[in-house]
Amino acid sequence: MSDVFFTRAGKLAARKVAGEVVILRADDSSLYVLNPVAAAVWEAADGRTPLGAVVRDVICRDYDVDPETALRDASEFLAALAAQGILHTSEQPLPPAGQALDGARA
Amino acid sequence: MQARTTVVVDVGDVPVALSTGDPTLAAVLQQRFHRFLRPSAAPAFHFDISVIPEDAEDGDRDEDLQVRSEGGLWRLRRGDFRAEWDPDTRRGWIHQRLSPYAADSVLRIVHTLLLSRERGFLLHASSVVRNGRAFLFTGPSGAGKTTIARLAPSDAVVLTDEISYVRRVGDRYMAYGTPFAGELSDSGEPISAPVAALFGLAWAADPVHEPLAEGTAVQILMRNILFFAADPALSRHLLDTACDFAGAVPAFRLAFAPDARVWSTIQ
Numbered sequence: 559m560s561d562v563f564f565t566r567a568g569k570l571a572a573r574k575v576a577g578e579v580v581i582l583r584a585d586d587s588s589l590y591v592l593n594p595v596a597a598a599v600w601e602a603a604d605g606r607t608p609l610g611a612v613v614r615d616v617i618c619r620d621y622d623v624d625p626e627t628a629l630r631d632a633s634e635f636l637a638a639l640a641a642q643g644i645l646h647t648s649e650q651p652l653p654p655a656g657q658a659l660d661g662a663r664a
Numbered sequence: 665m666q667a668r669t670t671v672v673v674d675v676g677d678v679p680v681a682l683s684t685g686d687p688t689l690a691a692v693l694q695q696r697f698h699r700f701l702r703p704s705a706a707p708a709f710h711f712d713i714s715v716i717p718e719d720a721e722d723g724d725r726d727e728d729l730q731v732r733s734e735g736g737l738w739r740l741r742r743g744d745f746r747a748e749w750d751p752d753t754r755r756g757w758i759h760q761r762l763s764p765y766a767a768d769s770v771l772r773i774v775h776t777l778l779l780s781r782e783r784g785f786l787l788h789a790s791s792v793v794r795n796g797r798a799f800l801f802t803g804p805s806g807a808g809k810t811t812i813a814r815l816a817p818s819d820a821v822v823l824t825d826e827i828s829y830v831r832r833v834g835d836r837y838m839a840y841g842t843p844f845a846g847e848l849s850d851s852g853e854p855i856s857a858p859v860a861a862l863f864g865l866a867w868a869a870d871p872v873h874e875p876l877a878e879g880t881a882v883q884i885l886m887r888n889i890l891f892f893a894a895d896p897a898l899s900r901h902l903l904d905t906a907c908d909f910a911g912a913v914p915a916f917r918l919a920f921a922p923d924a925r926v927w928s929t930i931q
Contacts, residue, residue, distance in 0.1 A: 571900040573907045576879040580907075582886060584899040589886050591879070 564636055564645050565605035565652040572600070581644060590644060595621060596635050603645060605652030609636060674702040674854070675775060676784075676829045676840040681707035682758075682767055686715045689762055696764035700843045700854050709774065711749070713758045713767060725761075731773055731892040738893075740773055742766070749774060772844055773892050775829065780898045783905045784831030786890040789862075791823040791839045791852075792816045797860035798839035799930055800828055801918070802888045807865040808920065810849060815924045824852035827890065830859060830909070837913055861914050863930075868919030873929045881915035882906050 566572075569584040579597040581590040592600055595617060602612040613629045621628070639645040646652060669690035670683040679702050684690050694701065727743040738756075740747040745766035749756030756774075760766035776786050789802035790813040801812050813825040823829075827844035830837055837859040843851035864876060864884045876884070885906040891898075920926040 569896045569899075571896065571903040573882075573903050575882050575907055575910065576877055578879045580879070580882050580886065580903065582899050582903045584896040585894045587891055587894075587899070589883065591883055 561649060562609045562633075562636065562647050563605055563607070563649070563651050564599075564603050564609065564640070564647045566600070566603050567643055567646055570644065574601075583642075583644070588642075590639075590642070595631070599632055599635060600639075600645075609633065671697065672702050672705050672707055673697045673700050673771065673843070674705055675700055675771065675842055675844075676779075676831060677856075678709075678775065678778065679705035679707045680771060680774065681710040682713055683710065684713040684715070686713075686762070689713060689715050692762070692764050693767060696768065697843045697851070699841075699851050709749070709754045709756070711747075711756045711758050711767075711770065713760060716759060716761050718762065729769070729892065731894075733893065733895060738773075738777065740770060742769065745770065751777075768844060772827065772890060776890050776892060777898070779829075779831055780891070780901045780905075782831055783901075783908065784829070785885075785902065785905060786842075786844075787828045787830060787885070788826070788888040788890065789828040790825040791828040791841075792820050793823060793839075793855065793857040794820040794930075796857055798823065798857040799860055800830070800839060800862045801865050802828075802862065802884060803865035804888070808867060808922075809865060811922050812863075812865065812918075812920065812926065815922065815927060817924070817927055820927075821853050821855060823855070823857075825849050832905070832908070837909055859913050861916060861930075862909075863916050863918040866917065866919040867921070869921055870919075871921065871926060871929065872917060872919035874917050876915040876917055878910045878915075881910040884915070885909060 571582040573580050577594045579592040579600050598616050613632050617628045618625050640647045668683050668685045670681050671693045672679050672681050725743040729742040731740050738749045745760035747758040747770050758770050779785050789800045790809040791798050791800045801809050810825040813822045823841040827842050829840040829842045838856050839859050840856040841852040841854045845851050
């Protein structure tokens with residue numbers, strides 16, 4: 559899972575408010591609120607940085623959590639948002655949000 | 665040829681003309697919007713309304729609302745009406761059953777679309793003006809919006825007990841009265857005032873009145889703002905506005921029992 563690449567889906571509006579990220583999905587007005595750790599993953603969703611690097615370089619640096627637990631939690635979070643269509647994931651680097659996503663899993 | 669009646673309904677300083685050749689519908693609209701009629705106002709938008717005969721077979725009456733944009737033209741449909749609106753020409757039409765609710769719904773939708781680009785929104789909330797300041801009380805159905813409006817002191821003016829109209833004007837947010845009411849409630853008063861506070865409502869035997877974090881206020885707003893269009897650009901505008909509002913207007917959690925003394929804590 560540490561080599562998973564991820565990027566944001568299109569048709570979303572997102573804003574960071576007091577450390578949390580609020581995401582509004584345009585097609586059905588669903589609302590998602592990410593806590594600060596999940597927000598760190600969201601903000602790193604550039605399609606080029608693998609999840610393992612985000613966990614090592616951001617989450618473990620900023621939060622008191624062991625790498626194994628952090629990676630497990632981040633992987634679960636990533637899978638949940640991918641299942642909701644909020645993020646796209648792939649085993650290969652992805653184009654930035656809003657561009658073609660052939661082969662990516664949403 | 666039957667004479668047409670035009671009813672100009674002014675909500676939020678946006679007069680909308682509703683024109684119909686059906687005298688019964690004209691009377692229904694005049695009654696529905698009686699406090700918000702501005703016959704002398706120059707309409708910003710104009711809708712021609714025709715009535716679907718009661719015995720007509722015209723689709724599924726229980727059809728859910730659909731709102732979509734095609735080439736700049738908004739198409740609206742629900743079991744009791746079809747409508748189109750062109751913001752560029754400022755004209756539209758409504759083909760509806762004989763009731764006040766179809767035109768009411770079209771007006772709500774038109775205002776949400778207009779407000780989304782003007783740092784504003786319609787909110788599931790009652791709003792009350794006291795001492796020149798507006799207080800918004802939001803929450804889902806049953807949270808106490810109507811109750812707290814009815815408990816307001818005699819020197820207060822109810823802008824609405826169901827749907828609040830909020831728009832940024834200059835450096836502050838203003839609340840305007842609306843005629844948008846449920847079947848059993850009356851319309852609000854057609855005045856406006858700067859918004860002093862937002863309250864997220866809940867019921868409790870022991871009253872609770874505590875500040876809300878900005879992020880929580882944004883969540884409460886987003887869960888209660890009326891929004892009908894699956895449009896990414898409008899969604900971004902709406903979220904931006906909710907965040908801006910939460911940063912500009914203090915928000916509180918207000919849990920209360922149905923007792924007028926709750927108003928002693930609302931300043």
